[in-house]
Amino acid sequence: MTVSGPAEVIASSDLMVVLGRGGVGKTSVSAALGLASAANLEGETLVLTIDPARRLAKALELDAAGNEPVCIADHGSGSCWAAMLDPGRAWDAMIDRATTPAQAARIKANPVFRRIADTFVHGNDYAAHGYLADALDSGRWRRVIVDTPPSQNALGFFDAPGSLEELFTSPLLDWLTASRSGPMAAATSRPFSFVADRLLGDFFGDVTEFFVLMTDALPGLLAQVAGVGTALSQPNVAFVGVAMPTVSAPPSLRALGDELDSRGLRLDAVVMNGMEPDVLLSPDVEGVVQNLVTGSDARFGEELSALLRPGAVEVDALARLAGSHRDVVRQIDVAPTVCVPRTVESPTGIRALTHMGAHIWSAAWFR
Amino acid sequence: MSQSGSDLFERRLLIVSGKGGVGKSSVAAAIARLAEQRGKSTLLVSADGSPGAAGLMHEEPEFEARPVRGHLSVMRIDKRSSLSEFTRLQLGPVASIAAGPADNALAFIAESAPGVGELLLVGKYAHEVRTGNWDLVVVDAASSGHLLGELSAASNLGEIASIGMVQRETAWVVDLLADPSVTGVVNVTVAEDLAVSETVEFIDRLERETPAPLAAVVINRTRPRIYSRALREEVDGFLAAKDSEVAPAFTDALRWALSRSDTSAAVDRGLRAVLGSETPFFHIPELFEEGLLDAIGFEIDAELETRNR
Numbered sequence: 001m002t003v004s005g006p007a008e009v010i011a012s013s014d015l016m017v018v019l020g021r022g023g024v025g026k027t028s029v030s031a032a033l034g035l036a037s038a039a040n041l042e043g044e045t046l047v048l049t050i051d052p053a054r055r056l057a058k059a060l061e062l063d064a065a066g067n068e069p070v071c072i073a074d075h076g077s078g079s080c081w082a083a084m085l086d087p088g089r090a091w092d093a094m095i096d097r098a099t100t101p102a103q104a105a106r107i108k109a110n111p112v113f114r115r116i117a118d119t120f121v122h123g124n125d126y127a128a129h130g131y132l133a134d135a136l137d138s139g140r141w142r143r144v145i146v147d148t149p150p151s152q153n154a155l156g157f158f159d160a161p162g163s164l165e166e167l168f169t170s171p172l173l174d175w176l177t178a179s180r181s182g183p184m185a186a187a188t189s190r191p192f193s194f195v196a197d198r199l200l201g202d203f204f205g206d207v208t209e210f211f212v213l214m215t216d217a218l219p220g221l222l223a224q225v226a227g228v229g230t231a232l233s234q235p236n237v238a239f240v241g242v243a244m245p246t247v248s249a250p251p252s253l254r255a256l257g258d259e260l261d262s263r264g265l266r267l268d269a270v271v272m273n274g275m276e277p278d279v280l281l282s283p284d285v286e287g288v289v290q291n292l293v294t295g296s297d298a299r300f301g302e303e304l305s306a307l308l309r310p311g312a313v314e315v316d317a318l319a320r321l322a323g324s325h326r327d328v329v330r331q332i333d334v335a336p337t338v339c340v341p342r343t344v345e346s347p348t349g350i351r352a353l354t355h356m357g358a359h360i361w362s363a364a365w366f367r
Numbered sequence: 368m369s370q371s372g373s374d375l376f377e378r379r380l381l382i383v384s385g386k387g388g389v390g391k392s393s394v395a396a397a398i399a400r401l402a403e404q405r406g407k408s409t410l411l412v413s414a415d416g417s418p419g420a421a422g423l424m425h426e427e428p429e430f431e432a433r434p435v436r437g438h439l440s441v442m443r444i445d446k447r448s449s450l451s452e453f454t455r456l457q458l459g460p461v462a463s464i465a466a467g468p469a470d471n472a473l474a475f476i477a478e479s480a481p482g483v484g485e486l487l488l489v490g491k492y493a494h495e496v497r498t499g500n501w502d503l504v505v506v507d508a509a510s511s512g513h514l515l516g517e518l519s520a521a522s523n524l525g526e527i528a529s530i531g532m533v534q535r536e537t538a539w540v541v542d543l544l545a546d547p548s549v550t551g552v553v554n555v556t557v558a559e560d561l562a563v564s565e566t567v568e569f570i571d572r573l574e575r576e577t578p579a580p581l582a583a584v585v586i587n588r589t590r591p592r593i594y595s596r597a598l599r600e601e602v603d604g605f606l607a608a609k610d611s612e613v614a615p616a617f618t619d620a621l622r623w624a625l626s627r628s629d630t631s632a633a634v635d636r637g638l639r640a641v642l643g644s645e646t647p648f649f650h651i652p653e654l655f656e657e658g659l660l661d662a663i664g665f666e667i668d669a670e671l672e673t674r675n676r
Contacts, residue, residue, distance in 0.1 A: 022510060023387020244388060277623060284616040299613045307601055310593050314624040315617070318590075321653060344626045345560050 006338045007361045009269050010037055013238035015136070015231060016145045019155070019256060020242035025273040028347050028356065029242045029340070030147035031060060031072075031082065035350070036357030038073045038080035043142025045078070046135055050085040050128055050149045057084055059348045067093075067131065072350055083131070090127035091116060098220030103213060112210035122160035124149045129160050129225040136231050155259045158232070161225050168211065168218045238268040241335065245272055245325035250332050257334035270337040271360065272329050276322035277341040280315065289316045329366050336365040375583055375647060375671070376402055378551045380496045380543070382506045382579065383420075384514040385555030386565065390587045394555045394651070395420040395507035397663035403439040404664070407502035412492050413443040420507035423660065432495075438502075442495075446484040449491040482520035486540065489521040493540045496549065511554070511569050518544065518577035544579045551582020556638075558589040560630055563637035570641075584638060584648040585667075590631040591652065593624065647674060 010016070010033060018030045027049050034047035046069055049062070061070050062084040069081040091113070095104045107113050116123050128149060135144055148157040231237070241256050243249040249272070257267045279285065291297035292312035296305030329337055338360055347356050375381065375398075383395035392413075399411035399420070410432055413419035421428035421441035428443035430452070435441055496504050508514045522541045544550050554569055556562040570581055594602055602625070605611060611618040635650070642648060649670045654662050 021387065023389065279616055279619045279623065282616040282620070284614060285620045288614045288617040289620075297614075300610070304605065304610070307598065307605065308621070310598075311602060311621045311624060312617075314591065314593050314628065315620045318624055318627065319620075344630065348561075 005364050006269055006271075007036075007040070009238050009240070010143075010361065011041055012236065013268075014143055014236040015234070016143070016238045016240055017157075017232070018145065018147050018240045018242060019157075021252070024242050024244050025340075025347075026242045027147050028353060029240070029271050029273060029360075030145050031353045032340075032347075032357035032360060033240070034080040034082070034143075034145050034357070035073050035354045036361040037143050037145070038075055038078040039354070039357065040078070040361055041143070042077045044140060045080045045143040045145065046141045047072075047080065047082045047145045047147065048085060048128070048131060048135065049082065049147040050087070050124055059350060059353070060084070073354065083135075085124075085128055085131050087124050087127035088114075090131050091123075094127075094130045094221055094224055095217060097224060099217040103216060107210070107213045107217060110210045110213065111206050113214075122156060122163050125157045125160035126164055126225070128157065129228050132231075133225050133228050136227060155256075155263070158263065161222060161229065165218065165222060168215050233264065237265075239265060241267050241270045242273055243270065244274045245328040247328065249328055253332055254334050267335040270332055270335050272325075272332075272337055272339045272366070274342045275325050275329075275339045276318055278322075280319040280322040281326070285315065285319065288312065289319070338363045339366050375551070375553075376405060376407065376503065378547075378549060378582060379502070380492065380504050380506070380550045381553055381582060382492075382508050382514070382518075382550070383553045383555060384508045384511050384569075385585075385587075387510050389555050389557045390651075391510070391555045392417075392420040392423060392507050393659055393663060394553070394585050394587065395505055396423045397660045397667065398553070399424075399439060399503075399505040400660055401664040401667055402503045402505065403437050406438070408438040408500070409440070410495055410501040410504045411439065411441045412495065412504060412506045413441070414445070414488060414492060414506050415509040415513075416445055418443060420505075440501075444488065444491050446488045449487040450484070452491070453487050485517040485520035489517055489544070490540045493543045496543060497539070511565075514552075515569075515572050515576055518573075518579050522578050541578055544577070547580040550579055552579050553583045553585060554581065555585045555587055556634075557587050558631040558634045560633075562586065562634045563641065566638060567641055581646055584642060584646060585651060586631075586634060586638065586648065587651045588653040589635070589650045590624075590627045592632050593628050599625075647671075 016030075016033060018026055018033070020026045030047050030049060034045045037045040047060075049060075060072055060082045062082055067083060067086050067089050069083040071079055072082050073080040092108060095107050095113075098104070099107070125148075128146070132144070132146060135141055239260055241253050243253055253267070253270055260267050288297055288299075289312045292300075292305055292309050293316060296302050297308075300308060329339060340356060340359060343352065345352065347353055381395075381398060383391055383398065385391040385394075396411060399409050402409045411421055411424060413421035413428060418428055421443050424435045424439070425433060425441045428441045430442065430444055430448045432440040432442045492504055492506050495501060509517060522544065552573060554566060554573075556566050566584060573579065573581055593599075602621075606618055606622060638648060647670070649667050651663050651666050
């Protein structure tokens with residue numbers, strides 16, 4: 001797929017997966033993409049976010065919404081909805097469907113389960129998979145944009161079902177159940193339960209019960225998210241990397257591209273967030289700045305030139321910063337890149353995010 | 368305790384935190400280097416799951432401390448390896464029998480007990496302080512929200528019913544964290560519009576939810592103040608007048624520069640008002656990334672000099 005600009009990536013995708021490190025503005029970009037989709041395309045777009053900054057949640061009217069999508073922009077033919085994933089509720093829903101009501105109630109009452117979203121390495125990722133599976137199944141959404149949870153490695157999101165399966169089918173279960181069968185416990189389980197017992201005291205009993213219950217529910221849990229893996233490998237899925245213009249951006253985006261590549265997927269676009277604005281690098285600005293810094297500019301006269309000189313020195317410093325940002329973007333070879341300029345105020349309101357979306361929609365790729 | 372900024376280097380444990388993307392790792396690394404240059408035996412620990420600050424000093428930081436230069440060593444820790452070490456130290460040879468295939472499972476179990484993983488992580492760097500091997504331990508910690516969770520979980524463990532040995536063996540961690548002559552949290556923020564409210568929220572939660580005292584606030588990526596008030600009025604007059612249409616691109620660029628400068632000054636004023644004079648705070652100008660650590664160290668050093676004068 002060759003596309004001439006970011007608008008075509010948005011228009012040609014049914015599912016967009018937004019990836020990047022914490023603090024780069026992933027949630028803002030996801031919301032901006034959704035708002036651009038609603039403003040320019042038909043149908044309902046869902047932006048699914050998890051654990052957003054509190055202010056952003058408030059701006060998106062999500063702070064109390066839980067898992068219910070909320071309409072944040074309605075243009076008649078196109079609209080944008082946002083949902084903030086509540087991992088606890090998402091897990092509850094998945095457990096309810098995975099097993100019998102009696103078993104589900106026992107699992108939900110277990111203290112280990114109450115912490116699964118936090119402690120299971122991919123607990124939040126898995127909850128997002130569950131929610132995404134439902135969203136895709138519902139047939140309601142023309143386009144779904146997933147703001148992936150912050151993760152240790154870029155694609156941790158994709159590993160959630162596999163690592164859940166691995167955890168609950170490991171030899172651990174045998175050890176745990178054996179440790180409950182008292183003095184007749186298998187010889188191999190004894191050191192393990194000895195260590196776990198010493199470390200954790202009574203809590204060990206809850207863990208054991210949890211593992212036994214979860215193993216029963218596992219097939220039902222995995223079946224619920226099976227569709228997500230398939231959906232992610234379809235051609236109408238776009239993977240979007242978000243980064244800030246620092247020297248670490250090109251290598252980390254390259255690593256992201258390689259990781260997608262190793263799964264038979266590819267990075268379709270990069271959004272470079274927080275660029276110093278283009279105006280700093282305009283040739284007109286450079287001319288005036290040179291004149292003012294070294295002497296005066298005839299257009300302003302001596303007196304005004306003297307007044308403007310300190311400002312010109314600062315514009316010059318920012319222009320060098322802007323230049324270094326562009327040097328960074330030039331090194332990105334893994335996918336076409338669209339630059340989003342930084343703004344005076346952080347883009348947390350719907351208006352600012354709509355503006356960011358409009359910028360991305362009408363922008364050309366960086367050259 | 369004196370109220371001068373040099374307190375920073377008289378503590379034994381500095382925990383550097385901040386939102387994602389604020390330059391927390393660079394600041395932690397620069398503080399560690401500065402301490403080392405002052406002749407302190409220093410350990411720089413990355414504890415946020417990434418190579419982080421230690422990774423800026425060494426290609427592959429690991430769980431074992433590695434010397435990088437002079438008196439400076441680096442280390443990278445996570446919950447899982449901290450658990451393995453704790454198990455080994457507490458249980459001796461029997462622990463190794465449970466290692467291997469059971470290691471991951473054991474880690475899951477330990478982490479699923481509320482606060483245990485957090486306590487072992489915080490306990491690991493606190494342990495490095497307690498060994499007496501270092502004059503100063505600088506931690507590149509998790510981002511603000513996670514750090515608050517770690518510090519509070521680590522100190523609330525006593526309230527949860529029997530957690531066995533982990534609980535009994537770690538009461539000293541809370542004492543160490545709570546001692547302001549030993550421990551201090553350094554909050555890194557950037558000169559952007561939300562910085563003041565976010566810092567206030569962080570400090571408030573640090574006080575309410577954790578035993579750890581605040582040591583300093585670092586405002587990263589500041590812009591200089593360009594004009595005095597009087598001159599600024601003249602410049603605003605110019606920008607509002609038709610004259611500015613002579614070179615429209617330049618006036619746009621100038622407006623941008625002024626707004627960056629204004630935001631930076633507002634953050635500075637806001638934080639000064641909130642923090643009062645007791646808490647040192649440092650300004651790090653927006654810098655190019657070559658020589659970044661030296662430059663940050665230079666700024667912190669200069670600020671400390673000013674405070675001590």
